Structures are given as structure tokens and as C-alpha cells.
Amino acid sequence: xxxxxxxxxxxxxxxxxxxxxxxxxxxxxxxxxxxxxxxxxxxxxxxxxxxxxxxxxxxxxxxxxxxxxxxxxxxxxxxxxxxxxxxxxxxxxxxxxxxx
Amino acid sequence: xxxxxxxxxxxxxxxxxxxxxxxxxxxxxxxxxxxxxxxxxxxxxxxxxxxxxxxxxxxxxxxxxxxxxxxxxxxxxxxxxxxxxxxxxxxxxxxxxxxxxxxxxxxxxxxxxxxxxxxxxxxxxxxxxxxxxxxxxxxxxxxxxxxxxxxxxxxxxxxxxxxxxxxxxxxxxxxxxxxxxxxxxxxxxxxxxxxxxxxxxxxxxxxxxxxxxxxxxxxxxxxxxxxxxxxxxxxxxxxxxxxxxxxxxxxxxxxxxxxxxxxxxxxxxxxxxxxxxxxxxxxxxxxxxxxxxxxxxxxxxxxxxxxxxxxxxxxxxxxxxxxxxxxxxxxxxxxxxxxxxxxxxxxxxxxxxxxxxxxxxxxxxxxxxxx
Numbered sequence: 124x125x126x127x128x129x130x131x132x133x134x135x136x137x138x139x140x141x142x143x144x145x146x147x148x149x150x151x152x153x154x155x156x157x158x159x160x161x162x163x164x165x166x167x168x169x170x171x172x173x174x175x176x177x178x179x180x181x182x183x184x185x186x187x188x189x190x191x192x193x194x195x196x197x198x199x200x201x202x203x204x205x206x207x208x209x210x211x212x213x214x215x216x217x218x219x220x221x222x223x
Numbered sequence: 224x225x226x227x228x229x230x231x232x233x234x235x236x237x238x239x240x241x242x243x244x245x246x247x248x249x250x251x252x253x254x255x256x257x258x259x260x261x262x263x264x265x266x267x268x269x270x271x272x273x274x275x276x277x278x279x280x281x282x283x284x285x286x287x288x289x290x291x292x293x294x295x296x297x298x299x300x301x302x303x304x305x306x307x308x309x310x311x312x313x314x315x316x317x318x319x320x321x322x323x324x325x326x327x328x329x330x331x332x333x334x335x336x337x338x339x340x341x342x343x344x345x346x347x348x349x350x351x352x353x354x355x356x357x358x359x360x361x362x363x364x365x366x367x368x369x370x371x372x373x374x375x376x377x378x379x380x381x382x383x384x385x386x387x388x389x390x391x392x393x394x395x396x397x398x399x400x401x402x403x404x405x406x407x408x409x410x411x412x413x414x415x416x417x418x419x420x421x422x423x424x425x426x427x428x429x430x431x432x433x434x435x436x437x438x439x440x441x442x443x444x445x446x447x448x449x450x451x452x453x454x455x456x457x458x459x460x461x462x463x464x465x466x467x468x469x470x471x472x473x474x475x476x477x478x479x480x481x482x483x484x485x486x487x488x489x490x491x492x493x494x495x496x497x498x499x500x501x502x503x504x505x506x507x508x509x510x511x512x513x514x515x516x517x518x519x520x521x522x523x524x525x526x527x528x529x530x531x532x533x534x535x536x537x538x539x540x541x542x543x544x545x546x547x548x549x550x551x552x553x554x555x556x557x558x559x560x561x562x563x564x565x566x567x568x569x570x571x572x573x574x575x576x577x578x579x580x581x582x583x584x585x586x587x588x589x590x591x592x593x594x
Contacts, residue, residue, distance in 0.1 A: 132258050132283060136299070166299040170283040174303055182282040216282040 125151055126211040127160055133171075133214070137164040142211065151206035153185060154197040171214060186213040227549045228293065228591040229567075230274060231559055232261035235583035237276055239294040242578075246555050246569040249578040255297065256288065263544055264294075265331045266591045270338035275300070275357055277328035277343075285327050289357050300357030304328070304345055307364040313347065314376040323347045323367070330544060332387035336394070342413075344384030348375060348401045350413060363413040366399065371418060371435040378402035378438045378457070379503075385543055386442050390449040398452065398467060403438035406454070408467050422463075422470030423456060440483045441543040445492035453495050453522070455485040455543075460497055462522050473522025478509050484546035488571060489554040493521035496548075496556060496572060498541045506561075507538035515556070517572045531575035532566065539564070544587035551592055559585025 124144040134141060145159045154177065161168050172179050177197060179185070184193045188202045188210050204210035229240040236254025255261075259278045267273040276288040276297070287300040310323030326346040334340035343351040343360065349367045351360040366372075366384075375382060383402055390396035395412045398419075405420040420437050428436040438457035445451065454461040454470065458481050461470045474480035479499045488494035495518045501509045508514065513532040516525040539560035546558040556568045563582035568575045 130282075132280060135257065136259075136283075136286060166286070169302050170280075170286065175305065180282065180284055 124208050125156055125159075125205060126208055127156065128211045128213045130214060130216040132216065133167060136170065137166050139164065144208075151201045152198050153192065153195065153201065156201065156212060182217040184215040184217055186215055187211070225551070226593045227551070227555060228266070228271075228593055229547075229557055229565065229578075230264035230266065230276075230294070230587075230589040230591070231565060231582065231585060232264050232276070232544075232587035233559075233563070233583035233585050234260055237261040237264055237278075237294075238579070238582060240565065240578060244551060246549075246551070246567060249567075251579050252294070254583075255294070256286075259286070260327075261586065262327060263330050263587045263589075265333060265589050267333035267338045267341070268335045269333070271591050271593060273333075273338050273356070275331045275333065275341055277331055279327040285325070287328065287357050301353070301359050304343070304349075304351055304360050305362070306349060306367065307362045310367070311373055313372065313382055314374060316377065320373070323349075325349075326381060329383045329385045330387055332389065335389055335391060342387050342397075344387050344399060346381040346383040347377075348382045348384040348404065350384055350387070350399055352413065365409075365413065365415045366407060369407070369416055369418065371404070374435055375401065375404040376436065386439075388442060388444050388452070390444075391446045392449055396449075396466075398442060398444075400439040400442050400454075402440065403457075404435055405437040405439050406442060406452075406467050419463075419467035420470070421468065422472075423461065424459070425457065427457070441485050443485045443487050443495075445487040445489075448492045451492065451521075453485050453487060455482050455497055457481065457503060460485065460522065473518070475518070475523035475525055477516055477525050478514075482541075483543040484541050484558060486546050486548050486556070488556075489548045489550040490552055491519070491554070491571075494519050494571070495522060496546065497525075498546070498558065500540060506540040508540075511536050511538060513537045513539065513560075515558070515568075515572055515575075528568075528572045528575070530573065531568075531577075542586055544589075545585050547588050547590045549590045549592045555590070557588050557590050559588045561585065 225244040231238040236257040238253035262277045264276040272293040274290045278286040288297045289300040312320035315321035330344040332342045339356045386400040388398040407416045423437045441455045460474045462473045482500045515528040539562040549555040553571045559565045561584045
């Protein structure tokens with residue numbers, strides 16, 4: 124199971140805790156993980172990436188294994204530690220941006 | 224038992240404030256959607272326990288919420304607002320062309336007749352319609368394709384469609400207002416539109432009485448007299464008696480005619496309320512005094528209403544969607560401030576009480592009069 128850590132606002136929106144566990148079919152990529160996350164929690168649709176273009180929202184970042192994967196290609200494989208469930212994919216609301 | 228329910232949107236969540244018909248004791252519930260900006264909530268006249276809420280965030284974008292039990296529980300509705308066709312450009316702050324981009328829903332207006340039909344006014348300015356209780360949205364593109372649209376420019380808050388008024392006597396007629404483009408009227412249910420800004424004068428545009436470019440902050444209608452509209456423009460308080468075909472100024476003796484809110488007493492179509500704000504560079508009330516101004520003559524002659532409102536050291540703002548009236552007798556008047564206070568007057572404005580003082584900055588106030 125792949126583990127995804129959500130920021131607090133998205134936890135509230137989806138009605139889940141900090142960690143969501145997902146079964147992903149095929150290779151674990153940003154696209155496949157976010158597809159699975161949105162399919163299991165439709166309230167999150169459009170909040171992390173544009174629902175049509177799939178482009179990441181500017182103030183959302185994806186971290187894993189102490190690396191910033193935000194600008195990696197959507198279909199690039201995620202680290203083995205994420206794919207195996209050993210390490211989580213962290214979805215982060217950037218510390219700057221938005222409105223205070 | 225009759226009562227009122229206030230739907231309060233703030234910078235950091237939604238609050239639902241209720242009272243019985245006496246409107247003296249209040250119960251505050253919330254925050255709902257804590258941490259999110261709630262630009263607007265509105266109940267459905269045809270089913271008052273159905274409430275829609277616009278929830279947004281600079282990080283996570285737009286979410287639509289719907290309650291079917293008066294705001295006790297909520298479920299997410301559709302949040303896909305996709306412009307029809309290839310959106311063109313409008314004018315950006317620096318004068319350059321800027322692509323139309325969806326940012327947020329400013330205002331939700333449920334149909335007065337059908338609980339499943341609701342309209343959304345959005346930034347960048349466009350009007351969307353849902354016929355399935357907010358699950359799916361379709362643009363009414365005749366507005367955004369209006370010939371002057373490429374010249375529309377954002378006000379300080381963005382290029383927002385912030386006001387939607389439905390004519391209760393003519394189901395095909397509706398009005399919208401865009402900052403900064405002006406007022407538009409449709410006589411065919413939103414398919415086609417006519418710009419209706421004759422009589423407006425704005426010194427911030429090169430041609431002060433141009434057809435387009437006026438920063439209209441808010442328009443209001445009394446349901447018994449839908450041909451008459453009142454407007455708080457960026458500067459100037461205005462009135463039309465002919466369905467917006469022409470406007471005339473009614474600022475009269477106001478201490479300043481800059482402001483955001485304007486509303487009409489539910490029982491007296493010529494009793495109008497505004498809250499003057501010092502200026503567009505000072506977004507707070509004049510002289511440290513929070514004063515609602517009331518005209519009982521449909522404009523021009525205004526009286527300050529101060530009983531119960533702070534009259535020194537007060538520097539709050541009141542935003543365009545943050546005032547509403549109930550339809551009890553006498554009509555209750557409500558508004559929320561940038562300082563987080565929500566004030567209520569159960570007597571048409573004669574006296575005021577802060578029913579809550581320390582909410583996050585208030586973005587919108589709507590009131591439902593419950594049977």
C-alpha cells in the first residue's frame with residue numbers, strides 16, 4: 124500500500140486522517156497516485172492539480188525521501204521506498220502563498 | 224416557531240448564527256471548513272435547509288459545499304468551472320491583455336423557484352449555472368462573449384462577478400454586476416446580455432461616462448419593486464427606476480460616497496442602507512466611527528445610525544456581500560466587518576448589537592427568515 128500524507132486542510136476536506144493508504148494499479152507515479160487518491164476521495168478533485176490539465180497547483184508541492192519531486196514528470200516512477208510503502212508521498216501546502 | 228439564520232463567510236471558515244423571532248439571543252455554530260476562505264454562503268428560497276457555500280484557498284483552489292439540513296452537515300458538490308470555448312483575454316492591471324482564468328466563486332444565487340438550480344458568479348468574471356444542485360456547472364457564455372469583454376479590467380479584488388439579482392416578477396430577467404465592468408441585464412434567462420451603465424460616471428477610466436469599465440461594488444433590489452435598483456459604486460451611490468436603463472446619483476448628504484454594501488429594507492422599498500467607507504485608499508470607516516446610513520426616501524437624504532455601534536477608534540471595513548436584511552416586521556439588518564464583528568439590528572437600523580465580536584474577517588453575511 125502506498126502511503127500519502129495530506130496537509131491539514133485537505134484532511135478536513137476529505138474527512139480523513141493525516142495518512143491515506145492507497146492501492147495503486149501499475150507503476151507508482153505522481154499521476155497514478157493522485158488518480159487513486161482522487162478516485163477514493165472525490166472531494167479532493169481539483170485541489171492538488173487542475174482537474175482538466177492535471178497541472179499541479181502552484182502552491183502545492185510533492186516531497187518524498189527528503190527530495191522535492193514537485194517538478195518531476197507526472198509519469199516518472201516514484202522512489203522505490205514510496206512504491207513499496209516504506210516511505211510516504213508528502214503533499215504539502217507551500218509555506219508561502221495564498222492569502223493570510 | 225419563526226426565527227432567523229445568518230450564514231457568515233469569513234477568511235478562515237463559515238459560521239452559522241441562529242436566533243428565534245425576537246432576535247435577541249444568538250447561537251454561534253462553527254467554524255465550518257476551518258482554515259478555508261468562505262467567500263459566500265446562500266440558502267435556497269425554495270428549500271431553505273439547502274445551503275450552498277463557496278470554499279476556496281490560495282493553495283488548494285475552489286471547492287463547492289452543499290448542505291441539505293440547514294448547515295449541520297455538508298457534502299462537496301462540483302467544483303469544475305470551465306469556460307465555454309477558448310477564453311479570450313481581458314485587460315490586466317498594467318493594461319496588457321490577460322487570458323481569462325478561473326480563480327474562485329464570489330457569489331452563489333439559488334433560483335427563487337427551483338432548489339436544484341443555482342447560479343455562480345466567478346472570478347475571472349463569468350456566470351455559471353447548475354441545474355443539478357451544484358454537481359455540474361455550465362457557463363452562460365453570452366455574458367463573457369459580450370463585445371466589450373476584452374476591455375474589462377479587474378478592480379483591486381480581481382475581475383469578479385459579485386452580484387446576481389433575479390427579478391421575481393419576470394423569470395427571464397436577471398442582473399449581474401462585475402468589478403470593474405459594470406451592470407448587465409439579461410431578459411432571456413442569461414443567454415444574451417445588455418450592458419446597462421448609462422448615467423454612471425467614474426473618474427478612474429479615461430472616458431468617465433463610458434459604456435464599460437465602471438467599478439460597481441454592489442446592486443440591490445426590493446422584490447416588490449424590481450424595476451428599481453440601488454447601487455453602491457466604487458464612488459457614488461446610484462439609483463435606477465427603469466430596470467437599469469439609466470442611473471442617477473443619490474449620494475446626497477453622505478459623509479463619503481465610497482463604500483461596498485447597499486441593501487433595501489424588506490418591508491419598505493424606499494428605505495435603503497449603506498455603510499460609507501473613507502476612500503479607496505483608506506478601506507475603513509470615516510473618523511473612527513462605524514455608522515450605517517439610512518435613507519427613507521430612496522436616496523439623497525441620509526441619516527446616520529449609531530446606537531450600539533462604536534463611535535471612536537473603529538477602523539473596520541465592510542465588504543460588498545457582508546450586509547443583508549431579514550423579512551420579519553420590523554426588518555432586521557445585519558452586517559459583518561473586517562474586524563470579525565457581526566452586528567444586528569432587530570428594528571430596521573435604529574439600534575445595533577454585536578452578536579459576535581471576534582470572528583475572522585467577515586467576507587459575507589446572508590440571512591434566512593425561517594417560518
